[in-house]
Amino acid sequence: MFRSIFIGNFYLEDKTIRVHFYRQESFLEWRETMKILNQNIFGGAVLAVVFLCLPLAEAQAAQHRISGPGVDNGEEIREQLARMGYYDEDVTGYFNFITSNAVTRFQEDYGLPTTGIVGPMTQMKLENVEMMAKIVHGEARGESFIGKVGVAAVVLNRIESPDFPDSTEEVIFQRNAFTAVIDDQYLLTPNRSAYDAVKEAMDGADPTMGAVFYYNPAGVTDDWIFSRTVLTQIGRHFFAE
Numbered sequence: 001m002f003r004s005i006f007i008g009n010f011y012l013e014d015k016t017i018r019v020h021f022y023r024q025e026s027f028l029e030w031r032e033t034m035k036i037l038n039q040n041i042f043g044g045a046v047l048a049v050v051f052l053c054l055p056l057a058e059a060q061a062a063q064h065r066i067s068g069p070g071v072d073n074g075e076e077i078r079e080q081l082a083r084m085g086y087y088d089e090d091v092t093g094y095f096n097f098i099t100s101n102a103v104t105r106f107q108e109d110y111g112l113p114t115t116g117i118v119g120p121m122t123q124m125k126l127e128n129v130e131m132m133a134k135i136v137h138g139e140a141r142g143e144s145f146i147g148k149v150g151v152a153a154v155v156l157n158r159i160e161s162p163d164f165p166d167s168t169e170e171v172i173f174q175r176n177a178f179t180a181v182i183d184d185q186y187l188l189t190p191n192r193s194a195y196d197a198v199k200e201a202m203d204g205a206d207p208t209m210g211a212v213f214y215y216n217p218a219g220v221t222d223d224w225i226f227s228r229t230v231l232t233q234i235g236r237h238f239f240a241e
Helices: 027-041 057-064 074-083 097-109 122-140 145-160 169-171 193-202 223-227
Strands: 008-012 015-019 213-215 228-233 237-240
Touching: 008 169, 027 223, 074 097, 074 122, 097 122, 097 213, 122 145, 122 169, 122 193, 145 169, 145 228
Parallel strands: none
Antiparallel strands: 008 015, 213 237, 228 237
């Protein structure tokens, strides 16, 4: 059983068009339909039309993760895209073609299907990038760019290590794992450099040579960390295995 999902109000000159969608078709097929509608029916005047159709159970489970017209988390995602450099216009309350283009560029850069909307896969990637950027900013905002990449690489190395949890969220929020989580610096808004460092690490850069720990000797509160083999030093951080 399929249900309709309200996808928003679209504006054609002085008229408002309220759009629902009911058909059981693949999303990519309907993106092609979108292009035809824009070009042949509305003459390109509609800002954006995004069709999304899901089975009822999946739609109910995923609705809070899908960003588009009529979905509450859209503005937060647009703000993140703006901080990452994908959204060049003023952030508004509307999911329009500018937002869709920003999402598409993000998807291209992170190896996701380029649908132009934020479905569950893209939402998860955005969340993982945001969490990592918060850690990088909270832990290393005073370090060089390479130092920031190093912190991001440690998070990814832990995910791959059998000695640590296997998801971004679990690694970051593991008890006492990161000072920035303990002292609330994690709550600071990341800057562009933090996002760029995360992207660099996700693309495979690892200036730490595989480290799963790092520390600033001046701020160590547990001498246990000195038992770890140091692989390299970047700025004030020692990176260890």
